[in-house]
Amino acid sequence: MRTTVPAGGRASPRHLERLDAVAYGQWQETLRSLHDESALHLHLPPQGQPGLRCDGSASPVIALDLDSTVFPLIDAVASIPGNEDFSMSEVSHWDYLIGRFGGIAPMMELLEAAMHPDRSLHVAPYAGCREVLTEIIEAHNARLVVMTDRPLRCVGHTREYLDHHDLPYSAILCGRMSDKITISRLLGARTIIDDRPSTLEAAHAAGMATLTLAHPYNASVRSELGIAPADDWNQLAPALAAALAA
Incomplete structure (x- = not known):
């Protein structure tokens, strides 16, 4: 059966099947339908690549955000000349960067410069991230979908960053997601790791196990x-393991 998603990436409730209990081939087909019928770009690593889980019919699925969850985006911005004094401690609310950098367009230009491999490859993932994800995936035979709102043109940069730092993943979905929670659930994810306050609220309301690194802008939510505060991935690991074992 082919599972489809309407253009724009928004799935209707009738699409919300428990796809974590179906064969890997059908799960791949669902991913490809998201790519074919929406504004999302899909990257599937070659069979046999470390971190690609495809040998279990009931593998749990983790929806994983990238920027400020795996990739220290603000550290990368601070490495750009003229922004050396910038730090996460001043990002008090989600829209802070728009005001800080003079609007959406200049902000996006700066963020994309920070995401470019010429700069991003020199910025290591958050401490413990690779080790925790690798151990969790092996222990629970999990599938890990990196879901990022980065522009479509950044999918190559995203893949290069993950591969360069030996970060495990089963698939990458890149592009503007109108409903990240519905897409996550469509793929069988019952656990999400994200930093955006609105995503955390929506995931919690949908009954997903909702995890995040602690940042100033998500403190109130x-x-x-x-949500238990986790200042780093080693603190996040017990909650992630418990979510997958539930």
Whole structure:
């Protein structure tokens, strides 16, 4: 059966099947339907690549954000000349960067410069990220979908970053997602790791196990939803393991 998603990436409730309990081939087909019928770009690594889980019919699925969850985006921005004094501590709310850099267009130009391999490959993932994800995937035979709102043209940069730092993943979805939670659930994910306050709220409301690294701009929503603070990936690991074992 081919599972499809309407253009724009928004799935209707009738598409929300438990795809974590189906064969890997059908899961791949669902991913490809997202690519074919929406504004998302899909990258599937070659069979046998480390981190690609395809040998279990009931593998749990993790939806993983990239920027400020795996990739320290603000550190990369601070490495650009003229921004050396910039740090995560001043990002007090989600839209802070728009004001800080004079609007959406100049902000995006700066962020894309930070994401470019010439700069990003020199910025290591958050401490413990690779080790925790690798151990969790092996222990739970999990599938890991990197889901990022980066522009479509950044998918190559994203893949290069993950591969360069030996980060495990089963697939990458890159592009503007109108409904990240619905897409995550469509792919069988019941666990999400993200930093955006609105995504955390939506995931929690949908009954997903909702995890995040602690940043100033998501402090209030973490408190409101009762999400345990995790200052690094080693602190996040127990909650992630518990979510997959549930």
